[in-house]
Amino acid sequence: MDQLVKELLQGNRRAAARLISNIENDVPEKRALLQEVFPHTGNAYVIGITGAPGSGKSSLVDCLLKKIRRDGLTVGIIAVDPTSPFSGGAILGDRIRMQDHALDEGIFIRSMGTRGSLGGLSRSTREAIQVLDAFGKDIILVETVGVGQSEVDIVKTADTTVVVLTPAGGDSVQTLKAGIMEIADIFVVNKADLSGAERTITEINIMLDMKNETQWRPPVVRTISVQNEGMDELWQELRNHKHFMKESEKLLEVRKERVRRELTEQVEYLVKNKIWEQVREGIEIETLVDRIVHRRLDPYSAAAELLEEIDFL
């Protein structure tokens, strides 16, 4: 077994940090590392926190941490911030709000840049979750990038998804992208100290009435994270949803779906690599490109020809 993985399983925080870096940096032994980590995963419950930029996601995480820790559970946090598409750099600032917990040994916080990924998580968020899961954290909180519309990746990753909204002021809930309403297991209306909170809550409820979900109707929790208000209720609702997921076997269902997706991805990854390895050995891609560009060949026949030549088709 890899030394870092061994240390991770022994509870070494530095090993956890290093493993996440190695995975994020796509080191050659990445797949081997993940293989060794995997058997030790599956115990953590993953909660996603998503919502528009500045809606208060990090502040909520900070407040929630107090509740979760009071119940004696350990927590891993992955906080994702956007990578600049221009420079490739990023300012990872979610931690500012969580630094009171920096010295709590039951908490491990890791900031990640999206590094080109578009769905609100980073390329390696899923793998980082596996590391923290194997590390033994009971709960893993994932704060997505505040992109406001395309946080779809989080539902595929989290067992419970919390959507954070704020009193909309002039805008109404209806103007929100449809997608974000669909993914919520729990709605939080944060910054309830600002005017318009009641209206926002009412609008969400009207929308939920129309959907008429029978199995689980997402509760709407009112919070003021700067005053630590509403956190008992939020933590209670999170536990309710977790209970619902387990009792209804929904948890098994979504985890199966996740595994199915991962398995498909892995197969496709291997197939793709294998094909390109063979293609690179035998065939002059540039010749094909030249012929296609000059309209002497079309890309569809070219692709088929290519695979025929390595006896794939």
Added chain:
Amino acid sequence: MDRRKIRVLVAKPGLDGHDRGARVVARALRDAGMEIVYTGLHQTAEQIAETALQEDVDVVGLSILSGAHLTLVPRIKALLREKGLGDILVVVGGIIPEEDAAELLKRGDADRIFIPGDSLDSIIEYLRGSFSSNHTL
């Protein structure tokens, strides 16, 4: 494929009141393609060292205007060493008198010190130079 990026913790230890300078540096480093973990004001030495560990940074950048550099920097370096992070680069920015700077460098508590007037480019250049062999940038 190697996708390494230089990761820098930008921290303000001690009691001084504003972080404008630290933010300017953080943005410049981001624009140079680095990942900056930013933790805000009033960080203790312990918080800084533990954050450096969890975030697995290559560099700890300390912004110190309070005059407490001679106690803060050695304390942070000692904690990093304790955690097995002695190889993390420690860079200090702030109003540091020349003889204090010499002292910190000589004892190995800091790897480099920048004072007001040093350009942002010089910081970027220094960091890039320090990692050019094993980081792509």
